[in-house]
Amino acid sequence: MSKNIDVVVIGGGYAGVMAANRVTQRDNVTVTVINPRPVFVPRLRLHQLVGGTHDAVVDYTEILAEGVQLVVDGATRIDAAGRGVTLAEGGSIGYDYLIYAVGSGSAGPQVPGAAEFAYPISTLEAAQRLRSVLDDTPVTAAVTVVGGGPTGIETAAELAEQGRSVTLVCGGVVGPYLHPRARRTARKYLAKLGVDVLEGSAASVSAVTREAVQLGDGRTLASQVTIWTAGFGVPDLAANSGLRTDAAGRLLTDETLTCIDEERIVAAGDSSAPSGLPFRMSAYAAGCLGAHAADTVLNRIAGEQPAPIDLSFPAMCISFGRHTGIFQLGHKDDTAMRIYFSGLVGKALKEFSCAASVKHLITEAHKPGSHSWPKDGKHRPQLLRAQHSDAPAQIA
Incomplete structure (x- = not known):
């Protein structure tokens, strides 16, 4: 047996847990996950935590493979x-090897x-704080949710379903990913719940005070609780460690997800920017x-050439409270189709997706190497060629 190999994973979210579990395929690998909190946070549930319908935590003993060590701490610097x-x-x-x-x-x-x-909502602690604030706020108080993406829509709907007076403010269109047909359905669902939706550049937020939100067109909205999504x-760990990042701070990698500065560092998830063209944020x-980051590490340990990400x-899916949803089908290039499922079917598919995001981690813990996903092989290579030639991509 060859010498033991230490693999450290910084981050215990969807990407980090999947990578840690998958690397355990090799018997001579010791895996350590560094994470600042002792529980896994299914971020798809944070709007439910705010609404009081889910606690948005899962014990790591349920999803980490046996033998993976969890270190509850933060990482402040990487010495490459x-x-x-x-x-x-x-x-x-x-x-x-390090998985970022x-x-x-x-x-x-x-x-x-x-x-x-x-009030932000992107972390467990932020969502818990907001939940506490809402518990101490009358149901009749005005609530403003800023941001028309999935988190903003779901938070607004969750709170409106409880009878709160909610205004959803977005400087663009609500649900920008959705096909226009699905977007009309989304507006209908929000209206049925009583959410007042303000869209367009005139509805961009120019200032926030303790009891109001000011818009770019001069309007002032009374807002006892303002939620920022x-x-x-x-x-900034990568940048502070002297590793190259994109403008948003994501670690720059090649298409195998290997850091362009150090081949023993591999990145995955929202904090990675393969070829400077990061994938859309999603669980x-x-x-x-x-999973692909783990495969890249395993390839390097075996002395094999890692494959590019495919x-x-x-x-993508959005819930509108506990009783309805939209499940938007997409093309392989991550643009919306005309086809989508709504109502109870959309809600059921959304719930299935949320549950599956955790179930995949559990399955990989018990059977490392089992996770697979839909491939493309066409659109991303076209985007990369266009990037290199500084020409617009022609995607069929």
């Missing part, structure tokens, strides 16, 4: 040359007053990228 990770509570952990899966959160709002008076940000993508997006 010395192959070590410095821990927030002191000390460090050495590695032979630190995930994402909301970017710090640049709107005046938002950081002081708006707009924007995207990642931890589905995170799990698939985590991933297509079959769908």
Whole structure:
């Protein structure tokens, strides 16, 4: 038996857990996951935590493969040359291979007053804090949700279903990924729940105060609780460690998900930017990228050439409270089809997807190497060629 190989995974989300479980295929590999909290957070459930219909936590004993060590701590620096990770509570952990899966959160709002008076929802602690605030706030109080993506829509719907007075504000269109037909259905569902939807550039937020939201066209909305779901940000660990990142702070990798600065570092999930063309943020993508990152590490351990990532997006889904939803089918290039499922069927498919995102981790823990996903092989290579030639991609 060859010498033991230490694989360290930074981040215990969908990508990190999938990668950690999959690497255990080799008997001579020791796997350590570094994560700042002792429980797994299924982020697809955070809007339910805010609404009080789910606690949004899963015990790691249910989803981590036997033998994977969990270190509850934060990582403050990666020493690529010395192959070590410095821990927030002191000390460090050495590695032979590192999987960078630190995930994402909301970017710090640049709107005046938002950081002081708006409540984010992108982490467990933020969602728990908001839940506590809402518990102490009368149901009749005005609530404003900023952001027209899935998180904003689902949070607004969850709270409106409980009888709260909710306004959903988005500077663009609500549900930008959705096909226009599905978007009309989404507006209908929100209206039925009593959500007041404000869209377009005139509805962009210019300032937030303790009891109001100011819009770009000069309107002022009374808002006792303002919830901020707009924007995207990642931890600055890679940049602070001297590794190259994209403009958003995601670790730059090649198409095998290998860091362009150090081949013993592989990245997965929201914090990775393969070829500077990151995949859309989703639990589905995170799990698939985590599996591919593990395969890249296993290939390198075996002295084999890792394969480029090949991933297509079959769908995306949004819930509108506990009783209805939209399941939007997508083309392989991650654009929406005309076809979508709505109502109870859409809700059932959404719930199935949420449950499956965790079930895949459990399955991989018990049978490492089993996870598979839809491939494409066409659209991403076209995007890469277009990027290299500085010409627009022609995608059929």
